Structures are given as C-alpha cells and as structure tokens.
Amino acid sequence: xxxxxxxxxxxxxxxxxxxxxxxxxxxxxxxxxxxxxxxxxxxxxxxxxxxxxxxxxxxxxxxxxxxxxxxxxxxxxxxxxxxxxxxxxxxxxxxx
Amino acid sequence: xxxxxxxxxxxxxxxxxxxxxxxxxxxxxxxxxxxxxxxxxxxxxxxxxxxxxxxxxxxxxxxxxxxxxxxxxxxxxxxxxxxxxxxxxxxxxxxxxxxxxxxxxxxxxxxxxxxxxxxxxxxxxxxxxxxxxxxx
Numbered sequence: 001x002x003x004x005x006x007x008x009x010x011x012x013x014x015x016x017x018x019x020x021x022x023x024x025x026x027x028x029x030x031x032x033x034x035x036x037x038x039x040x041x042x043x044x045x046x047x048x049x050x051x052x053x054x055x056x057x058x059x060x061x062x063x064x065x066x067x068x069x070x071x072x073x074x075x076x077x078x079x080x081x082x083x084x085x086x087x088x089x090x091x092x093x094x095x096x
Numbered sequence: 097x098x099x100x101x102x103x104x105x106x107x108x109x110x111x112x113x114x115x116x117x118x119x120x121x122x123x124x125x126x127x128x129x130x131x132x133x134x135x136x137x138x139x140x141x142x143x144x145x146x147x148x149x150x151x152x153x154x155x156x157x158x159x160x161x162x163x164x165x166x167x168x169x170x171x172x173x174x175x176x177x178x179x180x181x182x183x184x185x186x187x188x189x190x191x192x193x194x195x196x197x198x199x200x201x202x203x204x205x206x207x208x209x210x211x212x213x214x215x216x217x218x219x220x221x222x223x224x225x226x227x228x229x230x231x232x
Binding site: 035036038039042043045046049050052053056057059060063064066067070071073074077078080081084085088089091092094 | 128131132134135138139141142145146148149152153155156159160162163166167169170173174176177180181183184187192198201202205206208209
C-alpha cells in the first residue's frame with residue numbers, strides 16, 4: 001500500500017513541470033497576463049535607471065576629487081603669490 | 097489523504113472542456129493578484145529610484161557649477177602669479193629704478209589681488225610691453 005502511494009506521488013511530481021507549462025500557456029492567452037509584460041518593462045526601466053545612477057555617482061566622486069585638487073592648487077599658488085608679494089615689496093623698499 | 101472540497105466540478109468525459117476553462121479561470125484569478133502586487137511593488141521601486149536619480153543629478157549639476165567657479169578662480173590666481181613674475185623681472189632688470197615706475201609697481205603689488213580681471217590683464221600686457229622693449 002505504502003509503495004503504491006509513493007509511486008503515485010513520484011508520478012505526480014514528474015508531471016508537475018508539464019502542468020506548470022500548461023498553466024502558463026493558458027494564462028498567456030488571458031488579457032490579464034499583459035501585466036507580466038508590464039512588469040518586465042518596469043524592470044528594464046529600473047535597470048537603465050540604476051545604471052544611470054551609478055554613472056552619476058561615479059561622476060560625483062570624480063568631481064569631488066577634482067574640486068579638492070583645484071582647491072589645493074589655488075591655495076598653493078595663493079600662498080606662493082603672497083610670499084612673492086612681500087619679497088618684491090621689500091625689494092622696492094616698501095611693505096604691505 | 098485529505099480531500100479538499102472545491103467548486104470545481106469533477107471531471108467527467110462530458111464536461112472536460114468546461115472543466116479546463118473553469119480550472120484556467122481559477123488559476124488566472126489566483127495568479128492575477130500576484131502579478132498586480134509584483135507590478136505595484138516594482139512601480140514603487142521605480143518611482144523611488146527616479147527621485148534618487150533626480151537628486152543625484154542636481155548634486156552633480158551643483159558640483160559642476162562649483163568646479164567651474166573654482167576653475168575661474170584658478171585662472172585668476174595663475175594670472176596674478178604671472179603678473180608677480182613679470183614685476184620681479186622688471187625689478188631684477190633694474191627697470192624699477194626709475195621713480196615713477198617704482199611707485200607704480202609698489203601700488204600694483206599692494207592692490208593686484210583686488211583688481212578686476214580686465215585691469216589685471218591690462219597690467220599683464222603693460223608689463224610684457226616694458227619687458228619686451230627692455231630686452232629687444
């Protein structure tokens with residue numbers, strides 16, 4: 001008896017993929033199933049958006065690096081200019 | 097074995113087509129809310145990513161504007177540096193021994209960083225002209 005139940009259960013399990021395929025074949029013909037396409041479309045849009053965000057984030061990181069670099073250069077040149085200004089004024093017998 | 101009672105009629109040879117349709121309708125009825133739930137969930141996620149994208153775009157735009165401002169400041173600082181180098185050249189070549197030019201350069205050295213960019217460029221041209229004359 002137990003063997004018969006197990007055999008029956010195994011046979012049902014084997015048939016399961018076929019049943020699911022049939023279910024999807026039936027569902028595809030239903031107008032409600034268009035939501036599946038819409039879900040896929042939203043997923044595609046989401047993927048594109050994620051890529052765009054990643055690009056903007058990378059751009060922001062680069063921009064911050066560049067900003068810091070430019071700030072450093074300005075500060076360095078300004079400090080050199082200040083030093084030179086004092087030296088030149090001294091050379092001309094004046095001061096700030 | 098547990099037998100669950102449903103309103104799906106037992107399949108007999110006469111009503112097999114009706115049974116198929118009933119089963120399909122039943123499946124669709126159960127699957128549709130699932131898709132709807134998934135769809136609404138995805139639309140919500142899309143909307144939140146869209147606002148995140150707009151926020152980051154604004155940040156990038158502001159950062160770009162800030163950087164453009166800094167680049168102008170860098171250019172200005174470089175011009176100031178160039179003017180100082182030219183004044184240094186004037187002093188080293190003895191051109192500032194003349195009283196008027198010496199006085200002019202002292203004033204220029206004191207106010208060069210407060211000049212407008214146009215005035216700064218004018219002084220750059222003038223100092224270059226004097227140096228060129230001296231070394232020609």
